[in-house]
Amino acid sequence: MQDMRLQHIIAVVKEKSYASVEKLAAQLNVSAMTIRRDLNLLCSQGRLERCYGGARLPSSIVRETAYSEKLQVHREQKLLIARKALSFIQSGDSLYLDSGTTVGALAQLLCESQLDVSVVTNELNIAQLLAQAGLSVTMVGGTVNQATGSVSGHASEQFLRQFRFSKAFLGASSIDYSFNTFSPNFDKAYLKRLAMELSAQCYLLADAGKFYSSAMCLITSLNQYAGVITDKEFSKAELKQLQEKSVNIIPAADASL
Amino acid sequence: MQDMRLQHIIAVVKEKSYASVEKLAAQLNVSAMTIRRDLNLLCSQGRLERCYGGARLPSSIVRETAYSEKLQVHREQKLLIARKALSFIQSGDSLYLDSGTTVGALAQLLCESQLDVSVVTNELNIAQLLAQAGLSVTMVGGTVNQATGSVSGHASEQFLRQFRFSKAFLGASSIDYSFNTFSPNFDKAYLKRLAMELSAQCYLLADAGKFYSSAMCLITSLNQYAGVITDKEFSKAELKQLQEKSVNIIPAADASL
DNA sequence: ACAATTTCGAACATAAATTATCAAAATTGG
DNA sequence: CCAATTTTGATAATTTATGTTCGAAATTGT
Numbered sequence: 001m002q003d004m005r006l007q008h009i010i011a012v013v014k015e016k017s018y019a020s021v022e023k024l025a026a027q028l029n030v031s032a033m034t035i036r037r038d039l040n041l042l043c044s045q046g047r048l049e050r051c052y053g054g055a056r057l058p059s060s061i062v063r064e065t066a067y068s069e070k071l072q073v074h075r076e077q078k079l080l081i082a083r084k085a086l087s088f089i090q091s092g093d094s095l096y097l098d099s100g101t102t103v104g105a106l107a108q109l110l111c112e113s114q115l116d117v118s119v120v121t122n123e124l125n126i127a128q129l130l131a132q133a134g135l136s137v138t139m140v141g142g143t144v145n146q147a148t149g150s151v152s153g154h155a156s157e158q159f160l161r162q163f164r165f166s167k168a169f170l171g172a173s174s175i176d177y178s179f180n181t182f183s184p185n186f187d188k189a190y191l192k193r194l195a196m197e198l199s200a201q202c203y204l205l206a207d208a209g210k211f212y213s214s215a216m217c218l219i220t221s222l223n224q225y226a227g228v229i230t231d232k233e234f235s236k237a238e239l240k241q242l243q244e245k246s247v248n249i250i251p252a253a254d255a256s257l
Numbered sequence: 258m259q260d261m262r263l264q265h266i267i268a269v270v271k272e273k274s275y276a277s278v279e280k281l282a283a284q285l286n287v288s289a290m291t292i293r294r295d296l297n298l299l300c301s302q303g304r305l306e307r308c309y310g311g312a313r314l315p316s317s318i319v320r321e322t323a324y325s326e327k328l329q330v331h332r333e334q335k336l337l338i339a340r341k342a343l344s345f346i347q348s349g350d351s352l353y354l355d356s357g358t359t360v361g362a363l364a365q366l367l368c369e370s371q372l373d374v375s376v377v378t379n380e381l382n383i384a385q386l387l388a389q390a391g392l393s394v395t396m397v398g399g400t401v402n403q404a405t406g407s408v409s410g411h412a413s414e415q416f417l418r419q420f421r422f423s424k425a426f427l428g429a430s431s432i433d434y435s436f437n438t439f440s441p442n443f444d445k446a447y448l449k450r451l452a453m454e455l456s457a458q459c460y461l462l463a464d465a466g467k468f469y470s471s472a473m474c475l476i477t478s479l480n481q482y483a484g485v486i487t488d489k490e491f492s493k494a495e496l497k498q499l500q501e502k503s504v505n506i507i508p509a510a511d512a513s514l
Numbered sequence: 515a516c517a518a519t520t521t522c523g524a525a526c527a528t529a530a531a532t533t534a535t536c537a538a539a540a541t542t543g544g
Numbered sequence: 545c546c547a548a549t550t551t552t553g554a555t556a557a558t559t560t561a562t563g564t565t566c567g568a569a570a571t572t573g574t
Contacts, residue, residue: 018261021531031553036532051260052560053531124381124396131401139381139408141398141416144388151396159398159416235549259561278521288563293522309570310521 005030005038013048013055020054044209077207077231081252082106084229085169085205091116093166096195099123099150099188100171102205110135120163122191123150138163145185152187160194168199170225172206176214179222179245181206189217201226203250208232222247262287262295270305270312277311334464334488338509339363341486342426342462348373350423353452356380356407356445357428359462367392377420379448380407395420402442409444417451425456427482429463431470436479436502438463439472446474458483460507465489479504 005028012019012027021039025032043050049058082105089095089110095117097103107126110117111133121127122140130137142156170192172181181204183189196202204225211232222228223246231252234242242249262285269276269284278296282289300307306315339362346352346367352374354360364383367374368390378384379397387394399413427449429438438461440446453459461482468489479485480503488509491499499506 032531033533033554034552037552054260056260124385127401128381128406131403131406134403137401138412139396139398139401141396141408141413144384144394144396146388146391149385149388151398155395155416155419156398159412162412289521290523290564291562294562297523 005034006042009035009038009042009055010047013057018054018056022053024054044207045213077252078102078105079109080231081205081207081229082109084250084252085203086110086113088167088203088227089113089115089117093117094164095119096163096165096168096170096199096202097121097123097126098168098170098192098195099126099148100205102207103169103171104129106169106205120160120165122152122156122160123148125149143187145188150188152185152191156187156191157194160191160198163198165195165199166201168195168202170195170202170204172204172210172219173215174213175206175211175222177212179242179247180214181219181222182215183217183219184215186217189219192219196220196224204228204230206230206232221245259291259295262291263299266292266295266299266312267304270314275311275313279310281311334509335359335362336366337488338462338464338486339366341507341509342460343367343370345424345460345484346370346372346374351375351421352377353420353422353425353427353456353459354378354380354383355425355427355449355452356383356405357462359464360426360428361386363426363462377417377422379409379413379417380405382406400444402445407445409442409448413444413448414451417448417455420455422452422456423458425452425459427452427459427461429461429467429476430472432463432468432479433471434469436499436504437471438476438479440474440476441472443474446476449476453477453481461485461487463487463489478502 008028009019009024012024021032021035024035028035039048039050039055042048043055047058048055078101081102085106086109093115097107097119099122104123104126107119107121107129110119111129118136118138119126119130120138120140121130122142124139124144127137127139140151140156141159142151143153144151172192173184174182176182183192202225204222204227206228208231211230222242225248227248227250229250229252234249239249265285266276266281269281278289278292281292285292296305296307296312299305300312303315305312335358338359342363343366350372354364354376356379361380361383364378364386367376368386375393375395376383376387377395377397378387379399381396381401384394384396397408397413398416399408400410401408429449430441431439433439438449440449459482461479461484463485465488467487479499482505484505484507486507486509491506496506
């Protein structure tokens, strides 16, 4: 039943570019609480944006999200994931940090930590952040992507092959029902695969919203990562499936705090 | 509901380039206090600028990065030099933009221009700026320098050799009495020389303050540049000397304005 | 420079929306 | 059909948004 509701909500928001909790609750004959849960779900999937009293279309278009602003979205989850990831890093590691806001959060924590590591990254913001903090950073060369400020392409691949890493921390734009990771961009997907080849261990950082959707380009399957660090809570059925595919899920929120 | 209000306010300000607290309060059926709170919020986000009794469009669309702040020092001179440099660029050029604030000013102007050029740069800020403006940008890979946010080193040299440029715009930290250019860093000096080798024409951008001091590492002599764009006013004796050494000085401030 | 006027922002009060929590209802899998 | 899980609804506690008042600060006119 809730599937219908979600569809309806999306439709309404798309048409009117805004919908209030109250009206949706009346239209759909459910309580406001249920609508809020739906909106929060859709928001976490990036399908719309939440605001006090309702929801509106995601304003992702062109809106100049400064990097630090962008980090604010789902900041708690991302930080939780990043904190967990940080616990896998030791002084002396040679790291590859992929592009993306969750990995960006990890970079921030890395700055504040006293860890002595060498970092290679393909994202301009991350390179800048870490360099300012005095860490040893190498920027991957290549074609700069307008939207994300990351580099990719043939030149990047060639450049990256000169390195080897003890650990890589990667993002992905989505994860489908068969537990494969995806990126919307072929060059980026390839670069991620390459980084995985060059790393002794690699970890996927994925917030709950990344699950169960897919993008154009396949990266790899979840069991290729040494660990998948996520804040998503899995049902028993899901956990069983994941175990069958020998995927190593590392919950972001637990013990270490 | 305040989300809608913010949208409306932005729209009004964009259209009329100014909106008063009073009128907005009347239009939107809320108290003046609420409008003030909204305006202050939008102002803190840099989406508009506050003024007594209302708000107006932000004066510069350029964002408040630490970078563009840095450009403020000697901003007029740098912009004058950059504007002159811009006049040498045509659509179709393949450019190398060196690191440094004066070249950074050129990058800003390049963003605002409608020129269709391909750019390779070794500075993170410049890469980001140009990419956001939708230009075709390639970032040079390599070790990131903590202070400047530029890359250099062996990996950068190797990377750069893959390219050829129609024009290069370079900075220098100082110029001595014998009209040689200098950099405080060996790797950077080498990278600049390399960029010059790979470019059909190269221009030095140097504000008046750069003259008559020296740094550790020699780059090259002034006559190796196709042109030296500067705001410095030379004496007749100096001009004679420069002419003897066949240095092509291009005054930043003149005619074209 | 001074006073009159307007605008501003802090503090409080109130209303609305949200979250957290728990129990009831619906759904699912055997 | 029953037990286990998930979804939903109701309530209280919390957070957020808005309006009002009033003294301080800015602007204007003289």
